[in-house]
Amino acid sequence: MTRNRPDVVEALPAVExxxxxxxxxxxxxxxxxxRLHWSTGDGGDPADLAQRFLAAHGIxxxxxxxxxxxxxxxxxxxAALYLSAAAGAYAIGVSPGAPSPAPALPDLVVVVYHHADRPVPPPRPALAPWRLGGWRDSWTPAAHATAVGAVRDAIARGDVYQVNVVGHAAAPYSGDPLPALARLAALPGARYGGTLHGPGWALGxxxxxxxxxxxxxxxxTRPIKGTRPATPAGRRxxxxxxxERAEHVMIVDLERNDLARVARTGSVRVDELFAVRRWCDxxxxxxxxxxxxxxxxxLADLLRAVCPGGSVTGAPKHAALARxxxxxxxxxxxSMGALGWVGPDRLDLGLTIRTAAADGDLLHLWAGGGITWDSDPAAEVAEAAAKAAPIRALLAG
Incomplete structure (x- = not known):
């Protein structure tokens, strides 16, 4: 765990x-x-650490x-707050799964900001040209389809109702990754578009x-579940x-249950159900x-109640995390964690889907989808590829 606590505002440079x-x-x-960095190997409760660190710095x-x-x-x-899916699982006593392919990226990042007296100068342009190599997937389409089949088998046994499975790909790069990650963050419809970076890592x-x-x-909370190409036929x-509707309603029920654990009795409601909206293509x-x-x-109890997000885990949540x-x-x-802002007057955290990360050598990207009994393995593989395609193209620049 690392901390950075300068005595005065001027001790660190202003950044946009x-x-x-x-x-x-x-x-x-x-x-x-x-700044606070924490990884699952550091021990302790990341949700509690985040709340106490914020309080110690006036939030x-x-x-x-x-x-x-x-x-x-x-x-x-x-403060900017990032909590990985692994940290969310760890905080509720569930296995965080396989090791991260980007171990330089912490599992919890809290960055506290104060107001400066004058505007921050714009960032300097990158000096080295940006080049992105070919993507290499961590599993083949066949292996992805096999995982979908394994989830269907678990559903048939009654172990779970739905599980979200996610694939990963990495590509070598040269140059500064931050402009590419900033392009990703600027995509239309990116309600939580933004970047965060530290020593040896960055995410967009x-x-x-x-x-x-x-x-x-x-x-x-606004769970998203159900995807089609952005054509008139796709919308119909x-x-x-x-x-898709059954899968979506399962996750809405899960989110209702998650909020009920930390809500005033009888106050949980569904304000909007299955609204179809466009994101890129x-x-x-x-x-x-x-x-x-x-x-x-x-904040700590709220993070433990909603992380990792139901739309990227499944139902029941603990059983889905085990699968x-x-x-x-x-x-x-x-991916599949939380990123956003915590201030004295606001709390607004997005789910880190459509998210890429860079370490010292590779750019990393994740994509997947929810699996139910009616899922077709080939269609699920194609859906994950469709989600990743516009991001891969944008990062290549």
């Missing part, structure tokens, strides 16, 4: 902040003043039912999916698909589930 959820009016005048989120205030002229503004996110947010005093097919189905937070609900750990050949790394 593009973490998802950062107040737009503050982004050009933020300076990093404290107390020990009762999310109480409204906070953002003071533009005050010192502390908020173009996620459209809300894992958890606090909006107008309510906890809100998605709306008419009994398989895909139609996707999204629902909105919300609840009033229980009195005294802190994921047994089937996926490499860890989920930067």
């Amino acid at each position: 902040v593009d973490a998802p959820g950062a107040p737009p009016g503050c982004r050009r005048r933020l300076v990093e003043t404290a 107390a989120r020990d009762d999310l039912s109480r409204p906070g205030r953002h003071e533009p002229d005050a010192g502390v503004c908020g 996110c173009a996620s459209p999916e809300t894992l958890i947010a606090v909006e107008r005093g309510r906890l809100v 097919d998605l709306l008419a698909s009994a398989k 895909l139609w996707q189905a999204e629902s909105t589930v919300s609840a009033a937070p229980a009195d005294g609900l802190g 994921i750990a047994a089937l996926e050949p490499v860890g989920r790394g930067a």
